[in-house]
Amino acid sequence: MTTLTEYRSTSELLGNLTLRELRSKYKRSALGWAWSLLNPLATLLIFSLVFRFFMRVQLPPSETSGLQNYALFLSCGLLPWNYFTNSVSGSIGTLVGNANLIKKTYFPRELLVFSNVASWNVSLLIEMGILLLVFLAFGNMVLPWIPALLVLIVLLTLFVAGLSLIFSVLNVFFRDVQHLVGIVFQAWLYLTPVIYPITLIPESHVLFGVDLPLRRIWELNPMARFVGAFRDVLYDLRWPELNDIGYLALVSVATFFIGLTVFNRLSGRLAEEL
């Protein structure tokens, strides 16, 4: 009985903290909520311009859906990527930013991280909804693929939450985590086939006389697989390969539980370290 009421009040608290994040994010800005859409739209525009028209990234038409549109191709990778980086960088500051709350009240600390992830999740869902409409307008019948899309979002959320838990709590002990992660994200973006198709990476490459299976190495990056899977479902209208899904499920669940473990081990000392 106690656990049930505890669970209910915990989920209510998560809801309230998420609402706080959402409400305060765009308070006192004239355009308010519109920013949450204008931001990715601007990135999309800039990247499309730079990579499609200046750099002339070559994009073959999709084998399964026949679609050939760089902006749409880019969106499939950019939205999950933005969700990932926004959530993790937002979470890194959230414990330090709520120091007063942590020092003066008790509640499960991980809710601060989860509420931040949840607030970005709301943005992702809205953006995805709009993206689905655009795909429909371009003749991609994405509706049957929505369940698969939701599964991918759940897995990505587990992955994101796991990393957020780890980095947020480490940042309390070492404040340079936030700067480090900023740099890592910059490199990570270009190591992930967000703005280019993975086919641009050669299958193998000889380096110092060693034949490296470059594409396979590239695909160890969970974000590369995530972007690929989102693209499969939305752009190419096909099932991601089973080993992709298996790999993602494994990595996501493992990351989440490692995150929880690290967080729980260190979070007892939050009130005195902040």
Add this chain to the structure above:
Amino acid sequence: MSTRPAVVVDDVSKRFRLYRERNQSLKAALMRGRRAVVEEFWALQDVSFEVPEGSTFGLVGENGSGKSTLMKCMARILQPDRGSVRVNGKVSALLELGAGFHPELSGRENVFLNGSILGLGQKELAAKFDEIVEFAGLGQFIDQPVKNYSNGMYVRLGFSVAINVDPDVLLVDEVLAVGDEAFQRKCNEKFADLKAAGKTIVLVSHNLSAVHNLCDRAAWLEHGVLKMIAPARQIVDEYMSTVQIDRVEDVETGGNRWGSGEGRIEKVELLGPSGEPASKVRTGDPVTIRIHYCMDEPIPRPVFGLAIHTLDGTHVTGPNTRDTESVPDKLEGEGHVDLRIDPIRLLPGTYDITASLYDYACLHPYDFRHHVLRFDVDPGEPHESYGVVSLGGSWRVPGVDPAA
């Protein structure tokens, strides 16, 4: 009321790390090896006691004695390094009022947010919402962002939410002194209600009279160690006497002083039988205590007060000019007021004088000089061996001529 403990503090120790060179960057951590230069400091050591259910329990001790740390351990904000704290029932901690408020959000949004941080469900909050707003006395301001609130409004709303959590165990840290007098009264009523409803209250306070009046039992912490646990009255008495002795060192430097300073007590003198300042008199001497004042601006109806304490803190007497209706309409410039005592009935010993200058309502201190002067009393007439004062009585004993 049952005797089941509401809070069990079982052999609790809490260690803090004091970083001389804090590894807050990875570079520092790597350069210096894994461990930073750390001094350990035990804020609590092997503290054990139980708080009976339905009782009001006080925690007293000087600054840094570990009482707030212990409170935070009870509230689960800190985890003890050794031992455990078990609380039976729902806990609500009033450590800082409005701690979870978000300045940009409205009072209404913050009530729901803060309430759910404190563990209240949405339905309960919705049901209690009107009561919370009413108690805080906010009216139409409830839909304003809380950053526009005055300090008082902010704190009142925080208190109102926290007190309506309806906890089984309420932890209160020094927050009783919030708001104006009317709100204070409401708070005290609320505490009384909770007490009557059989809730357990744990109170950390420097305000010994609050501990004395509200608490049934109290624990006294000194340097993180439980020094004494006893009925509140007894703790307050014991605590007062040691703390007063510790403060004697202050006397050389004039003791503690506070007040707004428009009017000041420049000096306090004890004049002996000859009319000259003295630091030593005899029992039965005619003496005068002279308070030299200096008013920067006309002070309407100023009240001068004196207190004489023994070294162990017993308040022997506390005459003031209001009680005897010797209050002028106003006073300005420099001058002095005298208290004539003829004869002084104090028995031999050492005494401290505290002097104060207040407004007529005795609410606003212009100047308060704690233990501003120390003097000794040597044996004189009447001669009595015990006690602090002579009441000047005379014995009638058969076979003894009273006139002799």
